[in-house]
Amino acid sequence: MSDLWRLTAHEAHEGLRTRQFSAVELTQSTLDRIDAVEGAVHAFITPTPELARQQAEEADRRFASGTATPLTGIPVGVKDLIVTGGVQTTAGSRILEGFNPPFDSHVYEQIRRAGAVMVGKTNLDEFAMGSSTEHSAYGPTHNPWNLELVPGGSSGGSAAAVAAGECIISLGSDTGGSIRQPAALCGVVGFDPTYGRVSRYGIVAFGSSLDQVGPIGRDVRDAATMLDAIGGHDPRDSTSNPEPMPDLRQYLGQDIRGLRVGVPREYFGYGIEDGVRASVEKAIATLESLGCTVDRELSLPSTEHALAVYYLIAPSEASANLARYDGVRYGFSDRDASTMWENIEHTRGSGFGAEVKRRIMLGTYALSAGYYDAYYKKAQQVRTVIHREFEEAFKRYDVIVTPTSPTVAFPIGAKTDDPYAMYLNDIFTLPSAVTGLPAISLPCGLSDNLPVGVQVIGNFFDEGSVLRVAHALETAIGFANRLPEIAPGTP
């Protein structure tokens, strides 16, 4: 049993339950895999092998005592935006280097309670601001399918770790596409649930009306299993949805005949690559062959405005949320300054990276006197218009299916000098993000040997329909848990 790290979580659970191997062996296999490929991939900011071994021993005791859950003993990566008590949490920023949180986030509490094994904190664009993981203060992550390419972002470390076999499932966060786009570029499944489904307690805040934690896994079942563990009401987050979450695994393996699928025509423009279009068209044809009613006449005309709406609202919220990093209470502090204001300005000037400063500046401008109505308020009004278009569409469709990203993975360095070109990566994930709808990305094929993602968007709190369609599609396509070969000895 040398390749245990290749298993999905449900396969591994079966092996653990029937005592074919122990959680300690499964974890060791994953840690060995990390040793072999992490130098090439750099998916982690902080690996936690010792903690993982302890948690694996605890997991084996739970299997012995009959208190195991589907996540018990499963090696998990946690995006370094998620607060983990006693384990450095940096948000990918120099300003939080060495920050050792005195408390746990809700989601970390939940996966610990479920008995998961944390193997490390994964890399991300600083404060989740980016689409390539190149904006991390700790260096870029490399795409396991081709190490010269980006893994997407901002949860690039979480997606790359799952694709490279460095963990079986991971946690990411999605503000404008940060779970779905890297999942697409790394050939894995990423699920951004309805806003409010998962508590944001202990998530380093970026855009508070947009941020949502979700799973990245090697198949739809693993994603559903993780969401089952982390979702549900938490009174510590007042935006957490008070309704209880249904058992999501009941939606897997269901017939999807007769389901109504809308395919909005606006999602096939914006420089979409031919290979991406072809793979997604094939997935749509597969849905038809599975008995869905596919309507290609759907139009969501405000799609084109989602980018401006998002890149005004998210930076505005970020400029307020990031005001807390002042070098006074925690994190990096420029101690050479002599006055309080100098201390704050210098700390922020050298503690934040270029993209974070750009967004703080953009947000501060959009909120400043004289520009608030023209930018921030206008963006919020157009957000309402986008919301209404989806609301109308979901009267006629059960799900909406689109490409996840207009392109496959692109070379490291290709877009870092052109912020707007980088923003365009998110064009197909932004409309549902600003609306708060649940959306999953799953691999639907390869283009030039690189994975392509198809996105399934559902109505508010209808994760069930999203999972039904995604699971049926995944089964028909047969791409689940396909892992790339990583050339041995690559730098």
Added chain:
Amino acid sequence: MNLSPEDVKHIALLARVRLDDSEVERLSEQLSSILDHFAALAAVDTEGVEPTAHPLPLANVMREDSVSPSLPREDVLRNAPATEDGYIRVRAVLE
């Protein structure tokens, strides 16, 4: 939209971020160009449309007004850059 280097310096002051001259220059170009891309928003008819601040119709979420323990002081202070006698030490606020 043209954001001059002076505008950038003013915003940087509001945001309390120190920028060097080359950053001011670059941000003046980049932010101007990004805002140009956003100009199309002005053409969307939003007459009478309520702004959306939040995706869910939740308002005034209340909890019981009950006392619960806070984080232990020493745990919180452990991350502070400078402390003294159980307090966080800061630079002089007044000259």
